[in-house]
Structures are given as C-alpha cells and as structure tokens.
Amino acid sequence: MIESPGFLLTLLAFALVIGPLVFLHEMGHYLAGRWFGVKAEEFSIGFGRELAGITDRRGTRWKFCLLPLGGYVRFAGDMNPASQPAADWLALPAHERARTFQAKHLWQRAIIVAAGPIANFVIAILILSAFALAYGDNRTPSTVGFLLPGSAAAHAGLQPGDRITALGGRSVATYTDMVKYTQLRPGEAVTIDYERAGSARSVDVTIGVRVERDRFGNEFRIGRLGIGPSDPVQQPVNVLQAPLVGLRMTGDIIQMTLDGLGQIITGRRSVAELGGPLKIAQVSGERLSMGPTEFVFLIALISINLGFINLLPVPVLDGGHLLFYAVEAVRRRPIEPRVMEWAYRGGLIAILALMLLVTLNDLGALGLWKNLAGLIG
Missing domain, CATH: 2.30.42.10 (PDZ domain)
Incomplete structure (x- = not known):
C-alpha cells in the first residue's frame, strides 16, 4: 500500500528544511560582512513583496517576502545585481563609502561571498558529526x-x-x-x-x-x-573524532553529487532525474513522516547540495562572483562593468531555464502529464 504524508505535513516539512537553511546561508554572508565592517541594508528570507519585517538599530531591514524559495543579504555598495559600483557609490561621503561592500579588499569580498556556502557545509558537518557520535562509524x-x-x-x-x-x-x-x-x-x-x-x-x-x-x-x-x-x-566515535567523521561523510556526499552531475552531463543519466522545489517538498514530507533521524539527515544532505550549487561558477550564484574575483586577482584590475552585466544576464537566463526544467520534471514526477494525457485521451 502506497503511503502519503499529506499536503499539510509536506508543506510544514518543506518550510522546516528550506527556511532554516536559507537563513543560515545568508547569516554566513551577514556575519562575514559584519566582521569586515560592511553595513547590511537588507536581510531577506524570500523574494518579491515584503510580508513582514523589522529594522534594527544598525539600519538593517530584516524581512520575510512572498516567495520563500531563497533569500539574500543586500550590503551597502551592492547597487546593482552584478555588485558593481555605480556613480551613486562615488557620491557617498567617505565615512559611508568605507562601510560599503565595494570598498573592501578583494580577499575580504571573496570571504564574504564564500561564507554563505561555507555555512551550509558547516551545518552538514555538525549534523553528520552528531550522527557519528550517536551511532558510531x-x-x-x-x-x-x-x-x-x-x-x-x-x-x-x-x-x-x-x-x-x-x-x-x-x-x-x-x-x-x-x-x-x-x-x-x-x-x-x-x-x-x-x-x-x-x-x-x-x-x-x-x-x-x-x-x-x-x-x-x-x-x-x-x-x-x-x-x-x-x-x-x-x-564508536568520541567527541574529538566526530568532526573528522562528519567532514569525511560530507566529502563523500559531495563526491556523489559530482558523480551524478557528471553522469547527467555525459548522458549516462537522464536530466529527468533533476529535481526542484516541488521534489524537495515531496521528499521532505516523506522523510519527516519516517521520523526525526531521516528528516535531520535530509537537512544535512540538502544543506550540502545548497552549498555545492551556490559554488558553481555561474554568474548570479556565489561561485560566479568568486570566479570574477579570481579573474580580477589575476588581471590585477576589475572586470569591466559591461562584461559583468552581460555575464550576469546570461547566468540569470541559465538559472531560470534550469528552474523551468526542474519544475517540469517535478510536475511529471507528480503525475501531472500522465493525468493530462488521460484527460485528453
């Protein structure tokens, strides 16, 4: 007999997975920015219209938005999506400009960008370390x-x-x-x-x-x-050994992710196996209904994949920014704003196309296309 976790449990499970992971990913960016003295203007969970929010004494707007499929931290100085300084940045008073993202050294900006994915890996390592401590290796x-x-x-x-x-x-x-x-x-x-x-x-x-x-x-x-x-x-694993086991397990999962991606690229595995938010929601509901151990392990798995995906060298993603910083370090000068803007647009198109593909896959996995075919037939 096929079981179903139900819509409400699936929705709850999805929120319990994506919400905290997105928050902690963005918190990685935020804390690294604060460490280097960069002012955060907005900390958003979700995109689109703001549903609720509060402004703290540092001037940061903490808010929840309509589409809870991600989040972002907007630092002072991020005056366009490609994080390129505009004329408005040059017009800022010196003391304000010093607190902007673009005023920081290249290595500091790279750490701020990398801190989000790193936070995801740290979360997974902590979870897997706890499993090793509880169940052994x-x-x-x-x-x-x-x-x-x-x-x-x-x-x-x-x-x-x-x-x-x-x-x-x-x-x-x-x-x-x-x-x-x-x-x-x-x-x-x-x-x-x-x-x-x-x-x-x-x-x-x-x-x-x-x-x-x-x-x-x-x-x-x-x-x-x-x-x-x-x-x-x-x-058995002790407290000192557990982080090493968690780190090794995280590396193993990353290796499996690379293997799966390589199989899709080379055609040995179908792109139909790629899943998106709907698939994550479905699996989250199923794992939550199986118990806390299965559910927490899923959180670690998704956290690793969130960190991995964000490090891909695609403009829009953290990895794309890090790639541009690496090129800037080699050239010893920033990439031209126009090149950055076109690269960002191309990356955005690629991400949107991927989101469309995985959503179609998710709908197919949920049986939508078969049901439509049956109605037409």
Whole structure:
C-alpha cells in the first residue's frame, strides 16, 4: 500500500528544511560582512513583496517576502545585481563609502561571498558529526562476505574472502564505499581490483540493475554487484573524532553529487532525474513522516547540495562572483562593468531555464502529464 504524508505535513516539512537553511546561508554572508565592517541594508528570507519585517538599530531591514524559495543579504555598495559600483557609490561621503561592500579588499569580498556556502557545509558537518557520535562509524571492510547467486559479482568469479581495493580505478576501503559507488552506476561496465590470498587481481564486470520501490511509491534504479558484507564493524566515535567523521561523510556526499552531475552531463543519466522545489517538498514530507533521524539527515544532505550549487561558477550564484574575483586577482584590475552585466544576464537566463526544467520534471514526477494525457485521451 502506497503511503502519503499529506499536503499539510509536506508543506510544514518543506518550510522546516528550506527556511532554516536559507537563513543560515545568508547569516554566513551577514556575519562575514559584519566582521569586515560592511553595513547590511537588507536581510531577506524570500523574494518579491515584503510580508513582514523589522529594522534594527544598525539600519538593517530584516524581512520575510512572498516567495520563500531563497533569500539574500543586500550590503551597502551592492547597487546593482552584478555588485558593481555605480556613480551613486562615488557620491557617498567617505565615512559611508568605507562601510560599503565595494570598498573592501578583494580577499575580504571573496570571504564574504564564500561564507554563505561555507555555512551550509558547516551545518552538514555538525549534523553528520552528531550522527557519528550517536551511532558510531561504519567501517565494515570491503571484503566479500557472500555473493548473491546469479549476480554480476558471481559471474565475474569473485569469491568470499576477496578484498575489493578499487572500483573503476577509484580506491575503496569499506563496504560502504563499494555500495556508494555501485548504486550510482546501474548497468555500467567497471574494472574491479581485488586481492585474493595476498595476490592482486582485476576483472571487468557490468554492474547489475535493480529497481526498488519505497513505501511512498517512488521507484529507484540502482546499481548492484551482488556482494554481501563480511562481519559488520561499527566503531564508536568520541567527541574529538566526530568532526573528522562528519567532514569525511560530507566529502563523500559531495563526491556523489559530482558523480551524478557528471553522469547527467555525459548522458549516462537522464536530466529527468533533476529535481526542484516541488521534489524537495515531496521528499521532505516523506522523510519527516519516517521520523526525526531521516528528516535531520535530509537537512544535512540538502544543506550540502545548497552549498555545492551556490559554488558553481555561474554568474548570479556565489561561485560566479568568486570566479570574477579570481579573474580580477589575476588581471590585477576589475572586470569591466559591461562584461559583468552581460555575464550576469546570461547566468540569470541559465538559472531560470534550469528552474523551468526542474519544475517540469517535478510536475511529471507528480503525475501531472500522465493525468493530462488521460484527460485528453
């Protein structure tokens, strides 16, 4: 029987995920700006018309806006979307101009911009560190415990006791490493490097394909070699070790994100798998209904992806600004305002096109197109 978390729970879960993550991302920008003495004129959660807000004694307007799908901090000196100084900036009194974003050194501006994504990664590391502290660190070795009959690994001639050392040229140390690699690559041909009785060997194999369905009716096409683990090893983690485990887990998730993006770019994975706000809302509701552990882990996962996406070198995003700062550092002079403006417009068009694509994907995943086809038919 297919379960549904319901509309209200989904809406609540989406707000509990996106609201705090956007706030903390923008808080990263805000705190870095304050550290360097930049005045923040607006701190907004959402875009469009202001619904409610308050102005603090520093002159910062804290507000909630109509479209809660993001947020921003507008610093003094950010007089256009591309963060380029205009004639109005030059007309400011010296003491006011000194508190603007554009008056700061290049490295200070770069830190302010990078602080948002960094905040997202820090949030994820803290959450994953807490999980490691509570549940330990799974260090089950990458040794074949058993083989599923008829599986890809069985056909390749692997035997219990073999220790897998690499998949597709990427080293693996634990059983979890193997699972993470194979699940993303259903039907792909890879080389397995392994050791048997101290002798190094390798074999080519095509990863098997398994279609799974969860209790909410979502189908997943995952890769599987058919290797079962040896005796599980769950190592306890202390307070000093937990941040290192959280950092490693964050790095693993970023690696998986890069792998998935690379598969989409090369055509090995369909762009239909890209999801947007509606998909995030759906998954948020499902994970909240599964319990707090699943939901908090989802927050860590989305926080990592939010930080990663914002670091992409696309104008409009934080990564685009950092790219321009890197070019400015090499050239030893700012990029021409006209070039920046056109780059910003191109980046905005690209982001809007991506948002349209993922929204269409989300609507398709929710069954809208099938329902429309049924009505027309």
